[in-house]
Amino acid sequence: MKDELYINGKDAYTTWGISMDSTSLSFLMTPSANKAYLENESRLEHGKRVTVTNPVMDTRD
Numbered sequence: 001m002k003d004e005l006y007i008n009g010k011d012a013y014t015t016w017g018i019s020m021d022s023t024s025l026s027f028l029m030t031p032s033a034n035k036a037y038l039e040n041e042s043r044l045e046h047g048k049r050v051t052v053t054n055p056v057m058d059t060r061d
Contacts, residue, residue, distance in 0.1 A: 032060045 001019045005012040012018040038051040
């Protein structure tokens, strides 16, 4: 557990008690998904208006 991960030159396990799992690195390197697109339905127009410009990234845990 010791000497696995360094954050700003400090050992993460001895400083903060953080340890790495076997899948942690692949999870951190995978980009997060996009949020849902903005949608608007109006009684004055037929159908639905969807804004697809400027996609926004979703949060990760």
